[in-house]
Amino acid sequence: MPNTARWAATLTVAATAVCGPLAGSALASPGGAAAGLYAPSALVLTVGHGESAATAAPARAVTLTCAPTPSGTHPAPAGACAELRAAGGDFDALSGGSEGLCTKQYDPVTVTVDGVWQGRRVAHERTFANECLLNSSESVLFSF
Known part of the structure; x- marks a missing residue:
């Protein structure tokens, strides 16, 4: 024994x-254990003055995490994540600005998104003719 x-x-x-x-x-x-049920969604968003991300010096940058819960340094993470989910992760659909009441002054502003959206690597870049056109877009995603 x-x-x-x-x-x-x-x-x-x-x-x-x-x-x-x-x-x-x-x-x-x-x-x-429930945290493993979500595909990772973590992004870095930047806004910079210039014609492309390669030449623009970032003026502002924020982080956005959407899974398992919205968080990050973005001022409205819940709204930005909801917009991205509704658009199916299509950044072009969210970064389309209207002509609104903006001047035709050319002072280019470039926004970038880099990271992971629902488990897949993403990189997005869009240049607006000026800051007013960027701000006239109705998207919460680039409002920071």
């Missing part, structure tokens, strides 16, 4: 050593 007790104790210690860290990591993840 002492041999059996020794084997049982050894197996218990081994199982705890192997399985213990696995259970702890699931509990330590944000949102618990």
Whole structure:
């Protein structure tokens, strides 16, 4: 019997050593085990003055995380994430500005989006003729 007790104790210690860290990591993840059900959505958005992202110096930048919950340094993460979901992740649909009451002054402003949207890598760039046209777009995404 002492041999059996020794084997049982050894197996218990081994199982705890192997399985213990696995259970702890699931509990330590944000949102618990449910956090693994969401595809990652984390973006960096920039606005800069210039004709392209290569030549524009970023004037402002924010982060936006949409899964599992909206967060980041974006001033309206919930609204921006809702817009992106409604547009199916189509950044062109969200960055279309109207002519509104803007002047025809040419002072280009470039917006970029770089990161991961619902588990796939994305990169988007759009140049507006001026800041007024950027701001006239009804999208919350680029309002920062």
